[in-house]
Amino acid sequence: MEQRPVMVGSSPLDVKEVLQAPDASVSPAPENKAVQEAEMQPPYSIYTKRQKNFIVFMSALGGFFSPLSANTYLPSIPSLATFLNVSPSLMNLTVTAFLIFQGLAPSFYGDLADIMGRRPAYFISFIIYIAANIGLATQSSYPALFVLRCLQSSGSGGTYALNSGVMADISTTAERGRYMGAAQSGIMLGPAVGPILGGLLGEYLGWRSIFWFLTICGGVYLVVFAIAVPETCRKVVGNGSIPPTAWWSRSVLNEVARRRAARNNKASAATEPWPIPTQRLRFPNPLKVLLIIKEKDCAVILFYNSIIYASWYTVTADLANLLGEIYHLKTVQIGLCYVPFGIGAALSILGNGYAQDWNYARVARANGFTVDKKHGDDLAKFPIERARIDIVWPLIYVGALATIGFGWAAETETHLAVLLILTFIMALFLTACYNSMNLLLVDLYPNSPSTASAANNLTRCLMAAGGSAVIEPMIRAMGAGWAYTLVGLVSISLSPMLYVVTRYGPRWREERRVRLAKEKAKKEAEAVANC
Structure with missing residues (x-):
């Protein structure tokens, strides 16, 4: 009977697997025999x-391109x-279109990455x-600008889903917060660096020159990625020990290292093949x-995560x-005012990663579970919802109050430093909320992390597009103070939705597991009957 490895999708990707609940390793304190059996299992990842x-680092750098492309463009909108001899309202449509395609693109890349691997999706x-x-740098008409901005967003937007997928490939749930925090720091630096550049x-x-600069940076990244970054998708290489067969899944340095190790007979338990079935390819x-x-x-x-994201996007969009x-600041001065926001977001996502890992370990101890960072954790009976959401509550309320304060500071035209401090606080707290819930989604769907992140990206970008479209009319109608008060109160009033997830999430997760198990058994029975 084939043994199923911990937290690895051991069947070809299909509809059932996308909805599969997590099933790998936080288990009640084991006895000696269980410990020995666990030690005999291959490690979750062979990478040092x-x-x-x-x-x-490469995932963070790849994720940097989408927000960089969005924000380097903003200062040049007037010119x-x-x-092009068009109105500012038409130019704003290029911003809205970029955001919409940024939300739609990961839906394609996420499924592609979960089927064929991360590397071809990146390529x-x-x-x-x-x-x-290249097209944007050479175009001279508004229709071309509009279409090419959509294409630019379609290319760079996929890195959001790929970023989370790679982190799920190489890190167990006990250490995933730290790794995902570091990987997504690049995404949060874009709003700070982009306007300045x-x-x-x-x-x-x-x-x-903006688009030529992005062309050069993208080309350099692609070359380095092709040479040095290995395939990590667990459906292609398992825990990293299975040499990929397709040429697009093999990095030059990784392939050289593997051949050298084989010649020197340095095989060890860590490099024993990870069982994995034949891959079934299909169109994403x-x-x-x-x-x-x-x-x-x-x-x-x-839904609630998209509300949080839209609330702080209303600030950045109209800042x-x-x-x-x-x-009455100049273009370069306005760009510099985005720095506190970017720094706050980057610090938030790094610090929140460590906080999430700490809380995960705390909840595991409180429930009598043993954390296994080497082989991964079985989440079937573990309250992962509580482990991820516990630390979010104070972040929501502080971030919402900072949003309200920002509105009234702008309304009263207080000192510029007050607004910048409040943008820093908003980024510091609200980014951590968003990151925590994205981490929970990846934990819930370990076999399809890129698709889960794509779902998150789709909803947040569509909600943010709506928020950025209505905030300016709201400010004109009721003033900045009351407009951002409404935004902050929406975040606070809807926060009990997270309690619903903490309270009923484990039950819903188990119902989904049972339902999918029955559907899988029925499908296998029908296949046997047809043979």
Whole structure:
């Protein structure tokens, strides 16, 4: 009888597997025999700490491109509007379209990465991205700008889902908070660095230089990735010990190291093959994210998470307008005002990773479970919802109060430093909320982490697009103070939704596991009957 490895999808990716509940290793304190059996299992990942750090660095750098592309563009909108002879409202449509495609793209890349591996998904993503940037640098019409911005977003937007998938491949649930925090720090640095780079390049070299800069950076990243970054998808390489067969899944350095190790007979238990069935390839299904969204626990998490994301996006989307109208700042000065926000977001996502790992261990001790960082943890009877959500409560309320304070500071035209401090606080607390719930989604779907992240990205971007579209009319109608008071109160009033997840999430998760097990057994019985 084939033995199923810990937290590894051991069957080809299909609809049932996408909805499969987690099933790998936090188990009640084992006896000696159980400990010995656990030690005989292959490690969750064969990569060393140094190799993991490099993979995390490259994932963070890849995730940096989407927010970088979105924000380097913003300072040049006035000059582009003048050059193309179009209204500011038409130029704002390019921003909205970018955000919409940023939400839609991971739906394709997530399923592709869970089927064929992370590397081919990265290749396709960056090839599209580089081609779009070349087109943007050479275009001279508004229709071309609009279409190419959508294409640019379609290329760079996939890195959101790929980022989470890679972290789920190489880290167990007990250490995943720290790794995902580090990997997603690049995503949060984009809003801080992008406006500064875009302002400097646009002012001194012209708006075309922005897209040539992004083309060069994307090309360099793609070359380094192709040479040095290994395939990590557990459906392709297991825990990293299975040499990938397809050429696009093999990195040059990884393949050289494997051949050298084989020649020197350095095989060990850590490099023993991880059992994995033959891969069944098929065209990615972007609609698969809907299967996750319709699940009760995920629907609640995704909805509230999109509310949190939209609440702080209403601030970042309208910050430039407020600063220009109230303080009459120049383009480069406005770009510098995004720095506190970016720093707060980056610090938040790093610190929250360590906080999540600490709380995970605390909840495990309180429930009499033993954490196994080497082989992974069985979450079937573990309250993972509580472990991830416990530390979110104070973050929500402080972030919401900072949002309300920001609105009234802008309304009263107080000192600029007050607004910048409040943007830092919002980023510090609200980013941690968003990151915690994204981490929970990945824990709930370990066999399809990229698809789970794609569902999260789809809902948050669509909600943020709506928020960015209505915040300016709200400010004009009721003033910045009451507009952001409403935004903050929405976040606070809907926060009990997280209690619902903590209270009923384990039950819903078990119901899903039983339902899918019955459906799988029925399908296997029908297959046997047809033979």
